[in-house]
Amino acid sequence: MVQMPNTITEMIQFYSPFILAGNSILILILLISLLIISSRLKELKKKYKKFMNGSDEKNIEQLLLDNINLSNDISLKNKEIENRVSSLERDLQRCIQKVGVIRYNAFDDVGSDLSFSIALLDENDNGVVISGIYSRESSTTYAKKIVNGTSKHVLSAEELQAISESKKINY
DSSP, X not given: OOOOOOSHHHHHHHHHHHHHHHHHHHHHHHHHHHHHHHHXXXXXXXXXXXXXXXXXXXXXXXXXXXXXXXXXXXXHHHHHHHHHHHHHHHHXXXXXXXXXXXXXXXXXXXXXXXXXXXXXXXXXXXXXXXXXXXXXXXXXXXXEEEBTTBOSXXXXXXXXXXXXXXXXXXX
């Protein structure tokens, strides 16, 4: 049976191996914790350097402000481009987009299909049909306004065919 110490000196002598072992275990635990924290700090430094890439002495707040300003500038430029594209799309609707060409022989005594009808239409089938009639004695050209695919002037079969042909092809 172990005898319990009576004096403080005896207590210290009796418990000192336990205190020393406890301190050693505590130091070992602290050392392991220090190694784990050091490893995590190293990983965090790598991530920080990657995040701060190209910014020598700027702080994170300044980087965020710079990126916000850049984002705002890009957003404004994007809106300008969208407005410009919308304007161009509106203008494009009124540009010639559909073309139909028909060549034919207007008279029996003239060969080689030298007469023609050309339909030039926009997206809404507005534009003009131009016809050139060739004969041995003369050549005559006519232009007729087209609105929504029709004309207030009488259209020949070839002009109607040119309009029909132009609606098939979009450039």
